[in-house]
Amino acid sequence: MKVVAYLLLVVVLSTLVLAVGEMPTYGCFNPTHNYVYDRYVRHGVEETGALNVVAQIIVDYRAYDTLIETTVLFAAIVSVMLTLKSGSH
Amino acid sequence: MHDFILKEVVSHLIPFIQIYGIYVIMHGHLSPGGGFSGGMVLGLSMVLFVLVFGLREGLKKISHNTSTVVESLGTAWYATVGLVGVLRGASFLVNKAAGIPTGQPGELLSSGLILVITVGVGVKVGSTILTLFVELIEEGSEE
Numbered sequence: 001m002k003v004v005a006y007l008l009l010v011v012v013l014s015t016l017v018l019a020v021g022e023m024p025t026y027g028c029f030n031p032t033h034n035y036v037y038d039r040y041v042r043h044g045v046e047e048t049g050a051l052n053v054v055a056q057i058i059v060d061y062r063a064y065d066t067l068i069e070t071t072v073l074f075a076a077i078v079s080v081m082l083t084l085k086s087g088s089h
Numbered sequence: 090m091h092d093f094i095l096k097e098v099v100s101h102l103i104p105f106i107q108i109y110g111i112y113v114i115m116h117g118h119l120s121p122g123g124g125f126s127g128g129m130v131l132g133l134s135m136v137l138f139v140l141v142f143g144l145r146e147g148l149k150k151i152s153h154n155t156s157t158v159v160e161s162l163g164t165a166w167y168a169t170v171g172l173v174g175v176l177r178g179a180s181f182l183v184n185k186a187a188g189i190p191t192g193q194p195g196e197l198l199s200s201g202l203i204l205v206i207t208v209g210v211g212v213k214v215g216s217t218i219l220t221l222f223v224e225l226i227e228e229g230s231e232e
Contacts, residue, residue, distance in 0.1 A: 048184055048204075049191025050118035050200035058123070059203045063182040067167050070210060073217045074164050077157070080221060084228045 092141075099141045106134040112136040114211035124207040130213025135219045144226055153223065156216045162215020170205055 022028045040061070044053055048060040058066050113127030139147035184202045184232035189227035190201035 026222070030093055037123050045194050048200060048203060051194055051205050052120060052123070054121070055118045055123050055200075055203055055207065059118075060184050060207050063171065063184075066206075066210070067171065067182065069215055073214065076159065077217060077220055077224075080177050080224050081121050084224055089128060 096139055099137060102137055103134050106137070109129060110134060110211075110215070114208060115197065115204075117207040117211075118203045119195065119197070124210025125214055127207075128211035129218060131211065131215035132218025132222075135215070136222045139219075139226070140222065144223065147223070151205040151219065153220075156220045156223065160213060160216040160220050163209050165215065166207055166213075170202055170209065173202065 040053060040057060044056045045051060048056045050056050050060070107130075110127050110130035113122035113130060114124060115127075117123035135147070135151065138150065148190065173189070174183040174187040175181055177187040177189075182202075184200075185191050189201040191201040194200070198204065
């Protein structure tokens with residue numbers, strides 16, 4: 001069982017390292033890096049009505065992400081209750 | 090703990106901490122901050138109260154059930170607010186595309202659903218911190 005775990009670890013690690021090797025060099029011109037950023041900075045205020053760019057992104061453009069993020073907090077509470085309260089019932 | 094100075098100082102300090110937390114939450118769409126950081130300030134003010142005045146006094150102010158229910162309602166509130174977009178004929182969790190008025194950018198009551206969601210997230214994070222802390226400290230005091 002341990003061998004399988006190590007093998008899986010090596011597979012995942014090598015996949016990630018290969019993915020890093022595929023990435024463009026830092027700072028080089030790559031249009032895919034700039035589309036989204038440009039959109040947020042230029043049209044963020046008129047599209048969301050908020051001035052804080054972070055709030056625009058996390059609560060409007062990426063609202064799904066934040067929804068699941070709050071669910072993670074909920075899961076944390078549930079797991080703490082499950083582990084700590086199991087003896088008292 | 091019977092530290093008079095500590096209790097006096099903290100009891101005068103907590104209202105200001107909480108007002109600052111509410112300020113950070115309410116101005117989440119205007120200035121750095123937002124639901125998570127403001128909620129953390131609110132939650133830690135309540136943790137401070139429990140630390141200084143003891144668990145029994147703290148549970149008198151906000152009972153275990155209240156914080157758990159508020160904590161669960163925060164998540165439900167977020168998802169429910171997301172459904173407003175669906176009801177108005179757009180996608181889930183959309184803001185301006187669903188025709189929600191966003192007001193004048195820069196005013197306190199603006200940005201449509203962002204403010205509503207931020208308040209929900211703030212309350213949720215605050216009660217999460219309190220619930221986790223109370224849960225853990227209860228476990229320690231039972232032994």
